Amino acid sequence: QQQVKQSPQSLIVQKGGIPIINCAYENTAFDYFPWYQQFPGKGPALLIAIRPDVSEKKEGRFTISFNKSAKQFSLHIMDSQPGDSATYFCAASIMDSSYKLIFGSGTRLLVRP
């Protein structure tokens, strides 16, 4: 119930492509769903996050789609660039409670020039 399942494990796209990373959860108490971006040798950095009361959130080239009934959410990267090559983690937490983040297994994205 505490797991967040993420797919795919790795992804290769051409510059300008739209990589899509998917996550699924079981615990309906989760109420905060962030995506983190991690470059080698660095800690994860918050990219974008969504609450379950909205179905989509867009920030720049990054969009989260959220399907509460299916307990799934996904990250879309529009017009992907080689600089987007990194590992992406979805996560979930219960805010106003423990605040601890449960992370997905990560997706290693490579954007070819």
Place this chain on the structure above:
Amino acid sequence: SAVISQKPSRDICQRGTSLTIQCQVDSQVTMMFWYRQQPGQSLTLIATANQGSEATYESGFVIDKFPISRPNLTFSTLTVSNMSPEDSSIYLCSFYRGTTEAFFGQGTRLTVV
């Protein structure tokens, strides 16, 4: 953006010894978190450290192995005790700025030989 300093950035240690990792934040925070990330893997929460109280450990992690100190609102330490090669990993500290954005240190890459 928040500043979070973690030391050391990396270390190679002999089995049976202990290593203390320090985490310094640029402002006072209530909760700090310690995560472990095995190379190429996801992040797993070790414990939550609140100032003035005992740390709360996640399943599979115990205080004798990973003692944590939280002497004030800007500083925390994690000790990895009686190390074995299985403890080789990246250890990261984290805190929340506000209620939704978690910041991470750059991590301590530990190799036990």
